[in-house]
Amino acid sequence: MELAKRVKTLTPSSTLAISAKAKELKQQGHDVIGLGVGEPDFNTPGYILNAANNAMQNGMTKYTPSGGILELKQAISNKLTKDNGLEYKNDQIIVTTGAKHALYTLFQVLLNNNDEVIVPAPYWVSYPEQIKLAGGSPVYVNALEENEFKLTPAELEASITSKTKAVIINSPSNPTGMMYNKEELEKLGEVCLKHNILIVSDEIYEKLIYTNDEHVSIASLSKELKEQTIVINGLSKSHAMTGWRIGYAAGPKSIIKAMTNLASHSTSNPTSISQYAALAAYETENDSMEEMKEAFNERLNRFYDLINEIPGISCVKPKGAFYLFPNVQKAAADNGYSNVDDWVTALLEEEKVALIPGSGFGAPNNVRLSYATSIEILEEAAKRIKRFVLNHQS
Structure with a gap:
């Protein structure tokens, strides 16, 4: 059965290959750090959960x-x-x-x-x-x-x-x-x-x-x-x-x-x-979201400094959201890779750090890193990325 032409125009997600490879490595028992997630790592606040439960109990279904x-x-x-x-x-x-x-x-x-x-x-x-x-x-x-x-x-x-x-x-x-x-x-x-x-x-x-x-x-x-x-x-x-x-x-x-x-x-x-x-x-007035924002801010400042210390990587400091979007073209070239996508794949295979290539965002020289995870994980991720870059410098 032939599919509709409009579906054939869709470009496969640039994250699929990396995500599939990261999942495969995890299943093999490897310690993979994924920095691709686009959502807060905090749970929904309790007062919202309670409201949902009350709605269910009261027949709002x-x-x-x-x-x-x-x-x-x-x-x-x-x-x-x-x-x-x-x-x-x-x-x-x-x-x-x-x-x-x-x-x-x-x-x-x-x-x-x-x-x-x-x-x-x-x-x-x-x-x-x-x-x-x-x-x-x-x-x-x-x-x-x-x-x-x-x-x-x-x-x-x-x-x-x-x-x-x-x-x-x-x-x-x-x-x-x-x-x-x-x-x-x-x-x-x-x-x-x-x-x-x-x-x-x-x-x-x-x-x-x-x-x-x-x-x-x-x-x-x-x-x-x-x-x-x-x-x-x-x-x-x-x-x-x-x-x-x-x-x-x-x-x-x-x-x-x-x-x-x-x-x-x-x-x-x-x-x-x-x-x-x-x-x-x-x-409902609640300060739980302010606590989440403060945590993101702390992570941003720490992770930004660590990433900017890595040779061949430069990053404009973001003002919002929870992503870094550094330019890694020089690091990739210095490491012997003709494009950033191949560099990202090699980084995942060797150091078990999953980044999202910027090619899917219209910026092939960059990568997206989410800091919606703990500072400890971010510090370990930066350590692994830096080690990979230094080990492969020509």
């Missing part, structure tokens, strides 16, 4: 409205007002099965065949695949490392064509951890307004910032930008709820209505129990 329960929509609206200075009515919000599904649904209702979406590189691996599945074309713009991997207004404008429908802005970023400030967003916004381009603002890491920089949602900068922006967010990173699969989108009523209609024919609704857990997460 039935279908809900496709766009989410009204109580959660209101809690999200309150959150957006309090944290981001944004006011949305309930019919301008959709609760989705994770922020990833919010993005998928958005592209499905937004894109026609050959519509273009500007995707700054490095990018999260699912952006281009979701765009292609919707019949669109990702247009990659290489954001320079010396500019902290951030898209400039000139680069954005140069990439716009008559087919451009949207641009993705991810701040703080996966995989780089970089973030845009207010002035930078204002200038990008001017270009988008000039050319009538929708802004897809992925803000899933907004609560994980380790500097004095303030997260700014581009939608909050003006009424015009708000009307031209879809805000994507969720609780996976902020509340250690990756497996609960609750995200949301907020934006123009017409787009949200179309997304809700599509969801009614795909997922029916987000999991009812998860919605009540998310409701408790947003309605």
Whole structure:
């Protein structure tokens, strides 16, 4: 049976080969350190677990409205007002099965065949695949490392064509951890307004910032930008709820209505129990997430110093999320490898450290390392990487 053409356009995940090899080595009894995970290593806080249990005990296990329960929509609206200075009515919000599904649904209702979406590189691996599945074309713009991997207004404008429908802005970023400030967003916004381009603002890491920089949602900068922006967010990173699969989108009523209609024919609704857990997460004041953030900050500072000490590796210090994205091209070349992917594979085989090659993020000279694990494991990982680099120097 021949598969649909749209599925054939998908690019296999760059993490699959490394993940499969790491799993195989673990099964053989090797002590493998995996730095590829994209989720907090903390459990979901107890008050959220209790809310989920109460929901189950009280019979909240039935279908809900496709766009989410009204109580959660209101809690999200309150959150957006309090944290981001944004006011949305309930019919301008959709609760989705994770922020990833919010993005998928958005592209499905937004894109026609050959519509273009500007995707700054490095990018999260699912952006281009979701765009292609919707019949669109990702247009990659290489954001320079010396500019902290951030898209400039000139680069954005140069990439716009008559087919451009949207641009993705991810701040703080996966995989780089970089973030845009207010002035930078204002200038990008001017270009988008000039050319009538929708802004897809992925803000899933907004609560994980380790500097004095303030997260700014581009939608909050003006009424015009708000009307031209879809805000994507969720609780996976902020509340250690990756497996609960609750995200949301907020934006123009017409787009949200179309997304809700599509969801009614795909997922029916987000999991009812998860919605009540998310409701408790947003309605309850709790400092457990601040403790998680402090732990990430401590790990970042320690791991960043250790990685930067390794010959041939350089890294711009991230401001948010929980990844390092160092450039390892020189180390790979000095170790006798023609590309970073081969270097990553050899590192795994010899030192049993699994990194994610940057090629899958549109940055083949880099690797992504998650520091969502203990300092002891991070220190051991850095030790092994450094040993590998020094042992293979030509």
